[in-house]
């Protein structure tokens with residue numbers, strides 16, 4: 001068997017296998033790619049950069065690319081992105097920033113929700129629709145089964161069933177491994193699965209449970225860097241012990257952030273409704289007097305872990321918003337630059353006449 005096969009190679013791809021690789025991590029201006037034997041640090045060729053029209057043309061995690069390998073240096077040049085079997089597009093709402101490919105060539109999407117706090121049937125419904133739109137097939141995974149009674153699990157499943165007709169629904173515990181037999185039935189060798197779901201539902205823990213060891217840092221220990229961004233030391237595509245390929249990217253998580261502030265209301269209704277009862281409307285829930293959130297933390301009504309997740313999502317939203325604002329500002333500036341340039345050249349022409 002060719003090594004490239006284990007990365008999910010399908011025979012409809014029309015290039016020589018020696019020149020093919022799959023994108024496993026997208027960095028700022030470079031890519032990590034794999035060919036089943038080696039990994040390379042890759043850059044886009046000058047021709048590629050000249051020809052790329054929109055951000056949809058750039059490589060994403062999961063893409064097959066045609067490359068020229070510099071074997072000795074473990075480096076490669078990306079010449080083209082091969083046609084995608086499926087693609088997850090993140091559309092910016094209400095801004096001019098254009099669409100982006102979050103991940104591609106996914107066969108199955110695990111839509112991950114936690115059974116306790118997070119269960120939000122409307123959101124699951126939206127994720128199912130986006131998954132079908134992408135060209136992949138959805139499976140709903142409900143985590144933290146160990147924290148629920150079997151009645152609660154059954155009730156949750158029947159609620160989800162109403163919006164997920166014909167979609168498999170699997171309740172699991174990442175702690176005890178309960179439900180993983182069924183989960184594994186959807187993890188097939190050489191097929192690509194991606195994880196979609198909001199912060200704190202247990203995606204990283206699930207990856208670790210599937211490996212039976214720590215490969216992805218979970219929320220308890222992951223550090224933000226000085227700019228408030230997640231340190232991107234983690235990988236975005238893995239080969240599981242059974243041969244299935246797994247994509248877990250921050251971008252898939254941000255699909256939800258993309259929906260903007262409403263994400264906050266839906267994911268953290270409990271904390272939000274406490275915050276509404278704080279004395280000050282702009283309460284930072286730090287040491288302000290009359291802070292209802294702090295009261296709840298002291299009383300044990302709100303768990304420390306839950307509050308931390310809340311703060312983390314808030315930071316992420318703020319970061320994402322700043323990023324979008326900056327991007328929009330830059331685009332505005334460029335637009336005016338162009339306008340003034342063309343005005344100037346018109347003006348010049350007139351002077352010449």
Ligand SMILES: Nc1nc2c(ncn2[C@@H]2O[C@H](COP(=O)(O)OP(=O)(O)OP(=O)(O)O)[C@@H](O)[C@H]2O)c(=O)[nH]1
Pocket residue numbers: 143144145146147172173174175197198199200201202203204205206217218219220253305
């Ligand atoms: N009881 C229980 N706790 C879980 C389970 N899965 C995850 N957790 C806990 O939930 C918290 C969040 O888990 P993570 O795996 O970091 O969640 P995540 O979805 O990766 O979150 P982000 O990395 O922020 O996107 C951690 O404290 C986990 O230990 C589960 O099945 N049962």
Ligand SMILES: [Zn+2]
Pocket residue numbers: 275278279283284285286288290291292293294
């Ligand atoms: Zn407060």
